[in-house]
Amino acid sequence: MTTPPSQPTRIRWLILALLFSISVVTYIDRGNISVTARQMMPAYGITDQQMGWVFSAFVIGYALFQIPGGWLADRWGARVVLTIALVWWSICTALTAMAAASSLASLVGIVGALMLVRFCLGMGEAVALPAFNRAVTNWFPAEARGFGIGIAIGGIGLGSALTPPIAAWVMVNWGWQTVFYLASLLGIGMGLLWWLLSRNHPHEHPWANSGEQALIERTPATTTAVPWRTFRQTPTIWWLVISYSCLGYVAYVYLSWFYLYLVNVRGFDVLRGGFYASAPFVAMLVFCPLGGWVTDRLAVRYGITNGRAVTGMTGMVLAGSTIALGAFVESPTLAITSLSFGAGWLYFSVGAYWASTTDLSKAHAGTLSGLMNTGANIGGAISPTLTPWLAHHWGWPVSLGFAAAVAILGGLLWFKIDPGKGLAEEKC
DSSP states (O other), rough: OOOOOOOOHHHHHHHHHHHHHHHHHHHHHHHHHHHHHHHHHHHHOOOHHHHHHHHHHHHHHHHHHHHHHHHHHHHHHHHHHHHHHHHHHHHHHHHHHHHGGSSHHHHHHHHHHHHHHHHHHHHHHHTTTHHHHHHHHHHSSGGGGHHHHHHHHHHHHHHHHHHHHHHHHHHHHHHHHHHHHHHHHHHHHHHHHHHHHOOOOOOOOTTOOOOHHHHHHOOOOOOOOOOOOHTTOOOOHHHHHHHHHHHHHHHHHHHHHHIIIIIIOOOOOOOHHHTTTTTTHHOOOHHHHHHHHHHHHHHHOOHHHHHHHHHHHHHHHHHHHHHHHHHOOOOHHHHHHHHHHHHHHHHHHHHHHHHHHHHHOOHHHHHHHHHHHHHHHHHHHHHHHHHHHHHHOHHHHHHHHHHHHHHHHHHGGGGGOOGGGSSSSSOO
């Protein structure tokens, strides 16, 4: 008599919930400075341009350590790598509040000290998304990975939506430094929770039964050396990186300047600006998993390349169109609505990008996604500084209009992206 197969457990959804929560914390820690800048800048005599340098320092650190972070996640697993990263960047979050009064400021100045701390914060957070992709690849079957990474990265929306109103309220009542201290404690707590409840693979988790393990196509615990030559010879990888660089440029306009744009340009007060600045990130929260679900369904029905390209192109082109509308309309309400939909459509395409890296090579999903996200953060490193420069010389409509054009360009590049072919020489 054969034993009937056990009903699969749902530990993969616990892992996904933890990734979503870490994503929330990640964007609280990176986004709070865009709110506290309202008090930090006059307190320390920092100009808009200097604050742009501080914003960009984070993104440079974040960009430089994407590939090492992805490689570490592939080699050591997401459990230990994410735990260490969470503790590291949480400490750096607290140090942001202390940097100006530290001995470091006496050596390199206040702006230099803030730039160094934010660079180190970026180093730590660089691990997060490639490790998410590694975890989703290990814990979800192929036909659900776009949705899985869409949910995980969708935490960006909630974290970024919560940050402006809560950080503004804490800042008004207890001072801007408290914003960083509270965020640091939250990150350390999340790191402990991840370490206790997660595992790298379903077969390693004591709560995942054989039914769930059989449901998921496991990636082998050991990976081969990274095939850098094969990566170089695969055109899709480079078009993917360039296209995602366009997404990164636009995303960092929202992450760095949207709150200050509402307060300084559209005329909202500090608290109302904090409330309305959450609207684009609510849109991201909804549209990111929706786009992941859509790309999975289209990939199953029409093939991987078509499923990814239709979703990616649609999201990017509609993002550019709605951002352009929001940039030039007179009505503040219509501007916020249109720009918020712009952010939503931008993140509608995210699942297609990240799932494409796994389509290309499951064994090296962390490294490949780190490479792709490096491109996003090269664009993101340019955006916080170029955005106010364009606004200063030609006005905010032109500055936001340029971001809209970048989004549309990123969408059109999907004509060149073909993840269904896999790597040039290696099929994983």
